Amino acid sequence: MKKIKLSSTNQINKNYLEDICMGAYALGIIGSRWKLSIFFYLKDRPMRFSELKQSLGSITERMLALNLAEMERDKLLTRIVFAEVPARVIYELTPIGKALTSVWDQLGSWGRQHKDFLLTNVSDG
Amino acid sequence: MKKIKLSSTNQINKNYLEDICMGAYALGIIGSRWKLSIFFYLKDRPMRFSELKQSLGSITERMLALNLAEMERDKLLTRIVFAEVPARVIYELTPIGKALTSVWDQLGSWGRQHKDFLLTNVSDG
DNA sequence: TAAGGAGCTTACAAAATTGTAATCATGAAA
DNA sequence: TTTCATGATTACAATTTTGTAAGCTCCTTA
Numbered sequence: 329m330k331k332i333k334l335s336s337t338n339q340i341n342k343n344y345l346e347d348i349c350m351g352a353y354a355l356g357i358i359g360s361r362w363k364l365s366i367f368f369y370l371k372d373r374p375m376r377f378s379e380l381k382q383s384l385g386s387i388t389e390r391m392l393a394l395n396l397a398e399m400e401r402d403k404l405l406t407r408i409v410f411a412e413v414p415a416r417v418i419y420e421l422t423p424i425g426k427a428l429t430s431v432w433d434q435l436g437s438w439g440r441q442h443k444d445f446l447l448t449n450v451s452d453g
Numbered sequence: 454m455k456k457i458k459l460s461s462t463n464q465i466n467k468n469y470l471e472d473i474c475m476g477a478y479a480l481g482i483i484g485s486r487w488k489l490s491i492f493f494y495l496k497d498r499p500m501r502f503s504e505l506k507q508s509l510g511s512i513t514e515r516m517l518a519l520n521l522a523e524m525e526r527d528k529l530l531t532r533i534v535f536a537e538v539p540a541r542v543i544y545e546l547t548p549i550g551k552a553l554t555s556v557w558d559q560l561g562s563w564g565r566q567h568k569d570f571l572l573t574n575v576s577d578g
Numbered sequence: 579t580a581a582g583g584a585g586c587t588t589a590c591a592a593a594a595t596t597g598t599a600a601t602c603a604t605g606a607a608a
Numbered sequence: 609t610t611t612c613a614t615g616a617t618t619a620c621a622a623t624t625t626t627g628t629a630a631g632c633t634c635c636t637t638a
Binding site (some may be wrong): 336416 | 611613616617618624627628
Binding site (some may be wrong): 337340341342343345348349350352353354355356359361362364365368385386387394402403424427428430431432434435436437438439440442443445446447449 | 462470489511529563
């Protein structure tokens with residue numbers, strides 16, 4: 329999937345934090361660049377690879393495939409392949425994946441609050 | 454604070470996502486390695502630099518100072534300096550910072566759920 | 579005058595993430 | 609037999625994040 333150096337201080341710190349803090353653990357699973365947005369689209373309905381690619385606009389096929397593979401590995405979604413040609417593959421959130429919805433909504437709500445707050449307090453440069 | 458290349462595809466994608474998705478925006482502010490744990494300690498009470506350093510165990514002074522500075526810039530916390538020698542500085546969450554508490558709790562709760570789920574479904578290698 | 583403690587800051591290096599471009603497998607259809 | 613579309617994978621490069629080690633600035637006390 330990707331090569332990481334297990335013995336690096338970086339990894340050791342990451343593991344330590346994910347061990348003592350479930351929030352850090354959760355972010356380790358879903359905190360990378362595109363995953364939140366992939367989730368955002370899939371929460372309404374299953375979508376196929378090309379649909380996601382188009383919806384996400386500027387994502388590359390590599391990043392999309394990589395993120396989907398990690399999300400499948402982490403049981404956030406299910407990959408369903410139809411034996412057709414050309415290939416058809418759909419991605420669907422699992423129950424544990426869907427369970428993120430309310431957390432995401434809350435996080436987004438906090439984000440909006442924070443953005444508004446910064447706009448209101450225009451005193452900073 | 455840190456040098457980023459504003460014209461990179463990386464930055465452009467980041468900005469784009471943070472623009473259309475408030476969750477991504479929120480993660481941009483609080484999603485890095487140590488911030489969650491710093492928050493975790495500060496939510497109970499203000500703490501000084503050295504206390505945080507000790508609590509976080511393996512964090513370096515550089516990373517702690519860097520993260521605290523970013524969190525201050527983003528109005529998550531307030532830095533209070535006492536005119537003493539040796540210096541005494543305490544860090545305290547702002548209201549908007551504290552408002553993250555319930556989101557974090559929920560995220561952590563999801564994380565635990567997810568971890569348990571993986572342990573229960575031991576069928577994967 | 580030297581040492582010391584708290585809270586940083588700096589230059590540098592390692593590691594991880596993200597992006598680019600090219601290629602691949604399938605099997606139907608031209 | 610070549611072409612086509614979909615859903616990838618690969619080798620590589622750029623960018624960003626994280627860590628290392630040293631030093632700096634107060635002012636106080638020895």
